[in-house]
Amino acid sequence: MSRMQTGQKVTFRILRGEGDSLKEVDYHVEAETGWVVLDAVLNIQATQAPDLSVRWNCKAAKCGSCSAEVNGKPRLMCKTRLDDIDTSQPVVVHPIKSFPHVKDLVADVKWNYEVNKRITPFTPAKDADFTYYQEDVDRVQEFRKCIECFLCQNVCHILRNHEAHSRFAGPRFFVRVAGLEMHPMDTADRTQFLDQEAGVFLCNITKCCTHVCPEDIHITDNAIIPLKERVIDRKYDPLQWLVRKVTGKK
Amino acid sequence: MSHPVTLGKQGFFATLRKDAWWVEPALVAGILTAFGLYSTISAVLLRTKFEVGPYLSPFYEPLLTPNWWPFSPAILILWAPLGFRATCYYYRGAYYKAFFLNPPACSVTGYTNKNFRGETKFPFTIMNLHRFLLIFALALNVFLWIGAIKSFRYEGEWGIGLGSVILTANAFLLMMYSFSCHSLRHIVGGRLDCFSCHRTQKATWDKVSGWNESHKQWAWMSLFSVAIADIYIRLVAHGIISDPNTWSTPLRVIH
């Protein structure tokens, strides 16, 4: 798309307010070449709306703090260049959904941290020899790229529309569990958790999480589906059950 | 638990997206409906003129004609590939959007239900049997290749026709659709934690993983190729078009 010129005027329509008193407010800014949406929001904050609430930290797509919905699409504001969106119309910026709203562009994401606590942590064997190879962990390292921006949690309709927060862990935590389950040194078994508590079978694989991931983690194909298959091994597969019975292996 | 931001339109199709988000689900709904209708008509109702010369419609491969079966022989075969597709991880995501509006598209509100059960209750638990349908699909792939090879031989004479090319392409695309399957990827190696302990399985997993990235493309291409092959053979069998080929004998309708 065409490159934004310094001084070009752009309107941002930002959700403001808290509780029931919400409104969209238009702010006009003069953009600079190379700006991302977060530049505009911080400029508005510094010059027009000093109490505009927004989370951000690194401004380099490494921390996952500035998640929002830009023109209805879940994005990191620090990675969304004005060059790549239509600025002839007001750019609509809303907070992420799926979570209780706090104020302006900030949502309360504490629920995610509660879910994380319920996942059995990394459990190596006692005195395990930590010799393992790159080919063993290429898969795991993809999952560990996650920056916890929670855009996948935001877009997942199981949370966003069905509000199944008490029965469903969400894509972020399937990614985390996958990183543990597929770690060559880990000995814990989280299949029961995946099935009963994390609700892995609530997922109907619409891949929305994968599409929004700023780290390009193939959440559905590489984490969720392989985990489903692992639970299916235990739960729905009589052949595997038989093999387990005969060999006595787990 | 959650109090989504409420501003503007809510309920069905509520979204802030400005792009044409409805195009893809609409296309999926259209194509799947058309294919469903066509395959029912072709395989179930049109019970003749599906085999001509060396070409057998893939709907009927392998041709089973037991005496006790009063219906179209295609029904004996079709449950397997249709089941394989219906439980496919790619198609599920696509048709849950297109037909169930669950959701209609990403970040677009559709069907909502606080007691949503996903695939945890019957009949949706059937989805988890995908790996068993894969076994049948793989077996059919073998027959389809046999059929494709046979399509080069007519009246004891090796040759080639447009039909043989179509059937070969179809066998290949259907094989790739099976080979890129998520369940296969799990079975050949994905289930392992230590790859360096099982180098052959890792190598196979790498291959399947590579194909799996294009599973969606294989799914659509093979769907089209099956339909095209069937339409082509019926058109030839009905004499509406003639098959360009190298054989001296004209193609004769067999079934």
Add this chain to the structure above:
Amino acid sequence: MAEYQTHEYDVIVIGAGGAGLRAAIESSAMGAKTALVCKSLLGKAHTVMAEGGMAAALANVDKADNWQTHFRDTVLGGKYMGNWRMQQLHAQESPERALELERWGAVFDRTPEGKINQRAFGGHTWKRLAHVGDRTGLEMIRTLQDKGVHQGIDVFMECTIVELLKDSGRVVGAFGYWRETGKFVVFKAKAVVMATGGIGKMFRVTSNSWEYTADGHALALRAGAELIDMEFVQFHPTGMVWPPGVKGILVTEAVRGEGGLLKNSQGERFMERYDPKRMELSTRDQVAKAIYTEVKEGRGTPHGGVWLDISHKDAEYIKKKLPSMYHQFKDLADVDITTSPMEIGPTMHYIMGGIRVVPESGAATVPGLFACGECSGGMHGGNRLGGNSLSDLLVFGKRAGEGAALFARDNGAHVGFDDAQIKRTEQDVLRPFESRASHTPYDLHFELQDLMQDNVGIMRTGDDLKTAIAVFPAFNEKLRGARVEGSRMFNPGWHLAWDMVNMLLIAEVVARAALQREESRGAHTRLDFPKTDSGGYWETVNSCATYEDGRVGMGLIPKPVMPAELKALVDATA
């Protein structure tokens, strides 16, 4: 204390980056009831941005490496300014901390033998940096975070501590507000660990996030602790310079570690003229000054930087080893680093100076206060080597956590509070809401950034420093009158007002320490005193700041003398 929400702990740790998390893990493992308080969400701290790796003499790649060489590299890199004992502990304990991290679930890149892989970095004799592509910090923070929460540490997120509470000369807790509601909260503690990171936000061009507002430095100083080496501010040689929105964002040293070349506008590898032996892998102070000089002398790129080029390496290799750099340039600057050079220039990155601590325990000079990580001083001296920060966090985070837990055990009872101090602080923090002035904290923040960048930046003169110092009193007055709009609920303007109080105080400390040191050494360059006083007086003293009766005091303290056997190690090969 009834009017405030109050929490009681044995140990509270302020800051949840690598150091804070490691301290909290250790303190809680030792049985102390431990809380972790942080300004952002858990896992977003600055550690997450560390890219290149963690220095530890594991000798997995270069078998000749050992702690002695790591120690020597650190001493030399720090231009003899560091605390030898901290540098020794750091070099000796880093390998153990790295392996421990692996046992907690960190997945480092591997060598062909299946061990932790290590890469080359500026100032390190051997390939020493354990790494995960170029996102090592993320791996570290996520590992520590998961270890911590499963160990039962209580985490208080989005809570800003505004002042340490003292009674009878001892730190007894902390006073802060919830960012979400603006309500105040009191933490009672037997020991407090500071792990708040750095001060970067007082500079215009910086790789640091909004959190880096010198909180720990300022709170500790006001509570009676001493700050040492505050003139040593590291400018990382490679920050992005274009487009304007990303100016200052870090370009990891791993680019050079993996073979990236620095060139000026004439295509010269100019490091030949500054450090022909180590070239691009010279120490950060040298490379930053070299780039500054090239640009100043007219050999810079169109946007005032130099070129950093890795495109001679295989594209797939670059994407594998430097994935986030690849995406950073692709997404933010439309530059494909596998085919084109990057335009880069120095960016303020790290403060070597900080709270003066006892090397073994992290204890500050005030009883009950401990410090670790970037907000503590002594470890890196005049210049920090890349990769030594992540290992510093773990080594001294563990030690400070242990120190605090032991202190809490030995100083059993909670002591009282000075209610008047809390009331006074509350009034100070809320004052901006009553102002009707025209300027906001944002205006003042930009002003401070310009002031520091232009007068206390990479190249300094006595006159510039005096100019800055002369401005501070009036600046303080202006800040007292700054205007804040809106309510106390998640109000960034209001938050910045108090952050500015801390930044202003520490800005003055930095400027005065820089004026005091009349030589050029490491990251501190005085154009009016260009020589390094090698072996001379300035090599024997560290600057030391105090705060009494509302005024910054600046002086010098003798540098601890290195024992002969360690000195021999350094001299043998220097």
